[in-house]
Amino acid sequence: MKYILALDQGTTSSRAILFNHDGGIVATAQKEFRQIFPKPGWVEHDAQEIWATQAGVAAEVLHKARAKAGDVAAIGITNQRETTVVWDRKTGKPICNAIVWQDRRTAPMCDKLRAQKLDKLIQKKTGLVVDAYFSATKVQWILQNVKGAKARAAKGELAFGTIDSWLLWNLTGGKVHATDVSNASRTMLYDIRKGTWDEELLRIFGVPRSMLPEVRDSSGVFGETTLLGGKTPIAGIAGDQQSALFGQVCTKPGMVKNTYGTGCFMLMNTGTKPIASKNKLLTTVAWRIDGRTEYALEGSVFIAGAAIQWLRDGLGIIRKSADVEALAASVPDTGGVYLVPAFAGLGAPHWDAYARGTLVGMTRGTTVAHIARAALEGIALQVMDILKAMEADAGIKLKELRVDGGASVNNLLMQMQCDLLGVPVVRPKVNETTALGAACLAGLAVGYWKNVADIAKHWQVDRKFKPTMKAGMRSRITEGWKRALGRAMAWEEK
Ligand SMILES: Nc1ncnc2c1ncn2[C@@H]1O[C@H](COP(=O)(O)OP(=O)(O)O)[C@@H](O)[C@H]1O
Numbered sequence: 001m002k003y004i005l006a007l008d009q010g011t012t013s014s015r016a017i018l019f020n021h022d023g024g025i026v027a028t029a030q031k032e033f034r035q036i037f038p039k040p041g042w043v044e045h046d047a048q049e050i051w052a053t054q055a056g057v058a059a060e061v062l063h064k065a066r067a068k069a070g071d072v073a074a075i076g077i078t079n080q081r082e083t084t085v086v087w088d089r090k091t092g093k094p095i096c097n098a099i100v101w102q103d104r105r106t107a108p109m110c111d112k113l114r115a116q117k118l119d120k121l122i123q124k125k126t127g128l129v130v131d132a133y134f135s136a137t138k139v140q141w142i143l144q145n146v147k148g149a150k151a152r153a154a155k156g157e158l159a160f161g162t163i164d165s166w167l168l169w170n171l172t173g174g175k176v177h178a179t180d181v182s183n184a185s186r187t188m189l190y191d192i193r194k195g196t197w198d199e200e201l202l203r204i205f206g207v208p209r210s211m212l213p214e215v216r217d218s219s220g221v222f223g224e225t226t227l228l229g230g231k232t233p234i235a236g237i238a239g240d241q242q243s244a245l246f247g248q249v250c251t252k253p254g255m256v257k258n259t260y261g262t263g264c265f266m267l268m269n270t271g272t273k274p275i276a277s278k279n280k281l282l283t284t285v286a287w288r289i290d291g292r293t294e295y296a297l298e299g300s301v302f303i304a305g306a307a308i309q310w311l312r313d314g315l316g317i318i319r320k321s322a323d324v325e326a327l328a329a330s331v332p333d334t335g336g337v338y339l340v341p342a343f344a345g346l347g348a349p350h351w352d353a354y355a356r357g358t359l360v361g362m363t364r365g366t367t368v369a370h371i372a373r374a375a376l377e378g379i380a381l382q383v384m385d386i387l388k389a390m391e392a393d394a395g396i397k398l399k400e401l402r403v404d405g406g407a408s409v410n411n412l413l414m415q416m417q418c419d420l421l422g423v424p425v426v427r428p429k430v431n432e433t434t435a436l437g438a439a440c441l442a443g444l445a446v447g448y449w450k451n452v453a454d455i456a457k458h459w460q461v462d463r464k465f466k467p468t469m470k471a472g473m474r475s476r477i478t479e480g481w482k483r484a485l486g487r488a489m490a491w492e493e494k
């Protein structure tokens with residue numbers, strides 16, 4: 001058969017991409033959906049709209065390529081992670097909007113867990129830092145706040161799933177309620193070393209076992225769908241950041257990728273060994289193939305490309321995201337301005353749910369160009385902080401950083417990044433590595449590709465950025481950044 005279809009369900013859009021045997025893109029379809037902000041700090045999605053847009057782009061991409069179901073060997077799913085959907089098993093309808101990974105409403109619940117000194121236990125089992133980011137407190141919130149939910153869940157009437165499970169359920173007409181191990185590892189309910197849902201955590205968060213999906217390998221047949229017209233196997237699932245790690249062929253320990261999308265997510269493959277972080281990074285499952293689990297260290301930055309969207313939609317100083325590059329390049333530096341884009345609190349390595357966006361260092365000479373440049377620099381500086389933590393945790397010095405994601409097309413940002421890191425930054429030709437990873441996991445399961453080496457031979461460099469900044473300048477910028485961070489942290493009152 002000719003193609004593998006990847007369904008890439010991201011935070012801001014649903015995408016469908018058809019890949020051929022060379023790992024090349026044949027056609028792409030994409031549809032944005034509504035971001036719902038009911039209160040400050042809350043972020044929701046309509047799960048039905050997510051399914052409708054995802055099903056829509058799947059049909060559209062086949063149409064664009066003039067392909068039929070019979071041309072598609074398998075489907076791979078990759079998804080925004082942690083986002084929580086609870087639905088009725090009988091009707092298949094969600095009982096409320098999905099609570100998105102960026103949503104901060106459960107921060108007080110996390111404070112309580114820390115006050116009860118449960119954070120160490122949770123980190124030991126799940127590899128995660130207690131934060132509103134993960135699914136557990138989101139499910140707990142739904143069960144406590146949606147009328148009748150707790151009782152219905154206790155009777156086994158409700159199902160919980162991250163977006164992959166929700167899509168899989170819909171693709172299979174409610175026949176399969178499953179997830180893959182990389183997504184399970186983001187729920188804060190899963191023991192990443194034992195590879196099981198954890199009864200003690202389920203008790204702590206008040207989540208009945210009956211709500212949970214079955215956890216499977218990332219590569220393997222999960223079920224079949226008739227969505228495309230014939231019967232197509234769904235043969236791979238991975239969370240989008242783990243999927244990008246696979247798509248970048250970071251399949252050997254020590255290899256690192258950073259994805260610049262809505263947020264920024266840096267992952268280092270650590271092989272079959274989970275490394276417990278001493279610097280507030282996450283230990284997470286990269287994937288499980290043929291029963292063999294590989295792990296990753298992760299630094300998660302909540303706002304990256306979203307800061308550029310804010311320049312566009314919030315401030316209106318650019319018309320489209322790509323315009324930020326020329327505007328920022330029209331000035332040689334930020335003129336001392338720093339933008340800490342803590343719009344959704346700060347993730348790794350700070351984990352401050354009460355931090356808020358801060359713009360400092362302005363003078364009468366400050367222009368929108370300085371602010372645009374500060375937004376790009378703010379992205380690169382957040383990434384610098386996580387790379388330092390990662391190098392300390394893994395005890396290695398990085399040789400190169402592989403990059404991808406929507407904002408990685410910005411050459412100025414990539415140059416700033418490698419200047420601030422002092423490490424070469426490498427961008428591959430196929431920038432859709434997230435979708436490619438899911439396609440590869442699915443393709444491996446059905447024999448479309450033989451093995452990882454078969455996939456690796458298609459990875460090609462588009463451009464390599466080399467550091468040019470003088471060390472003195474780097475430390476001046478870094479020092480100012482530390483002070484700006486201090487202004488942003490603990491801003492929102494508890
Ligand atoms: N040229 C650009 N420079 C900087 N940011 C960009 C550029 N083009 C797109 N972006 C940002 O990239 C993000 C989209 O990337 P994408 O990988 O599609 O994200 P996601 O998967 O999180 O929805 C948006 O936040 C957008 O503002």
Ligand SMILES: O=P(O)(O)OC[C@H](O)CO
Binds near residue numbers: 009079
């Ligand atoms: O949708 P993205 O690409 O911004 O990714 C979101 C992450 O999976 C959140 O953990």
